[in-house]
Amino acid sequence: MIAEWTRGQWVLRAIVVLGPVLALLAAAPAGAAPWGWLVVLVGLLAALHARWPESAGGLAAPGVVVVFWAAALGDRLSAWALAAAAGLLASHVAALLAAYGPDALGLDVPTVRLWLPRAGAAFLLAPVVLLVARLLRDRSDTPAAWVVGLAVALVAVAVATAALGRRVGD
Numbered sequence: 001m002i003a004e005w006t007r008g009q010w011v012l013r014a015i016v017v018l019g020p021v022l023a024l025l026a027a028a029p030a031g032a033a034p035w036g037w038l039v040v041l042v043g044l045l046a047a048l049h050a051r052w053p054e055s056a057g058g059l060a061a062p063g064v065v066v067v068f069w070a071a072a073l074g075d076r077l078s079a080w081a082l083a084a085a086a087g088l089l090a091s092h093v094a095a096l097l098a099a100y101g102p103d104a105l106g107l108d109v110p111t112v113r114l115w116l117p118r119a120g121a122a123f124l125l126a127p128v129v130l131l132v133a134r135l136l137r138d139r140s141d142t143p144a145a146w147v148v149g150l151a152v153a154l155v156a157v158a159v160a161t162a163a164l165g166r167r168v169g170d
Contacts, residue, residue, distance in 0.1 A: 008107025012098040013050035019091025020046045020061040023084035024068060030080035032072030038064070046091065054099035062088050077134055085126040093119045121160050128156070 005013070024034050024042050034042075045061035052058075069084060093115055100111065132149065 004102075004104040006104065006106045009098060009103065009105070012094040012107065013053070015094035016050035016053060016091050016098065017043065017046040019087040019089075019094065020065050021087075023062070023087035023091075024065045026080045026083040026087065027069055027072060030073060030078035031076060032068075034068055034072075038068065049091075049095060050098070053095035058092075058095055062091065075137075077130060077137065079130070081130060082126050086123060089119055089123055089126075118160075118164055121164060125156055128152070 021039060021043050024039060027034055042061050042064050045057075045064065049055070049058040049061055065084065065088065069081070097107070097111065097115060100108075132152065136149075
């Protein structure tokens with residue numbers, strides 16, 4: 001029940017709601033202001049995700065944001081996409097932490113310390129992807145561009161796994 005939420009749970013769930021809404025609103029300075037009803041819809045979907053963070057319904061709010069960005073901005077690349085990525089990532093990590101246990105479970109500092117560097121490392125990929133997309137903007141029809149993109153992604157995953165992974169027995 002919501003009445004059982006600790007202060008930490010309230011903070012996490014507020015981030016779950018605000019992340020997708022702010023990510024959607026970041027499209028406005030990028031050149032595509034979302035409609036008011038769409039902001040309300042994303043807020044409601046995110047609130048449902050905040051209430052039940054372990055549910056698959058959590059894909060709805062970020063999904064709407066991504067579809068809006070893709071439809072409204074098309075192939076225009078904007079640095080505001082980094083703000084959107086940060087909002088969606090923060091919402092995702094907050095939902096993950098909120099779903100770690102029952103509603104009354106407090107926010108565990110060691111768990112937060114575990115996930116913040118992971119989230120930071122994941123976010124570092126966003127500017128790299130934006131930069132690569134800008135560099136390859138006119139060359140996207142080249143099949144080699146896809147291979148290079150896949151190779152960069154695989155190297156990034158391998159580096160992140162090596163840097164942040166935990167071995168059995170640690």
